Amino acid sequence: MKFSEKKNLYDRIFEAVRLIPAGSVAIYGQIAHLVGCSPRVVGYAMHSVSAEDDVPWQRVINSKGKISFPEGSEGYDEQKAILKAEGIVFDEMRKIDLKKFGWEGLL
DNA sequence: AGGTTGACAAAGG
DNA sequence: GCCTTTGCCAACC
Numbered sequence: 001m002k003f004s005e006k007k008n009l010y011d012r013i014f015e016a017v018r019l020i021p022a023g024s025v026a027i028y029g030q031i032a033h034l035v036g037c038s039p040r041v042v043g044y045a046m047h048s049v050s051a052e053d054d055v056p057w058q059r060v061i062n063s064k065g066k067i068s069f070p071e072g073s074e075g076y077d078e079q080k081a082i083l084k085a086e087g088i089v090f091d092e093m094r095k096i097d098l099k100k101f102g103w104e105g106l107l
Numbered sequence: 108a109g110g111t112t113g114a115c116a117a118a119g120g
Numbered sequence: 121g122c123c124t125t126t127g128c129c130a131a132c133c
Contacts, residue, residue: 028116
């Protein structure tokens with residue numbers, strides 16, 4: 001029994017994202033694998049998340065280790081601020097070192 | 108009911 | 121290392 005698969009797919013994705021510990025980040029593909037669907041759906045679900053939801057969507061980034069928002073946008077700035085507050089470090093290219101902060105999942 | 112879109116990923120050129 | 125193509129699956133129009 002992994003997650004509440006009785007719920008909708010989005011809810012499963014949200015739960016998976018909630019499992020990400022502070023100070024770590026996960027890529028879409030990882031979440032997708034956890035819930036058993038394609039990364040696109042994860043991205044769509046993230047966009048569907050509301051501020052009222054208790055989902056740390058900011059800890060979910062793309063496989064390049066970068067924030068999936070266009071730089072200079074509100075979402076980008078906010079997400080970067082939160083991640084920095086959680087201890088995530090950005091390099092010169094504004095990328096996150098997945099070697100250190102990459103979430104190992106349920107490993 | 109059907110076509111398009113999407114905060115993506117992996118492989119190929 | 122960058123751009124293009126393919127796969128992917130659910131939500132949205």
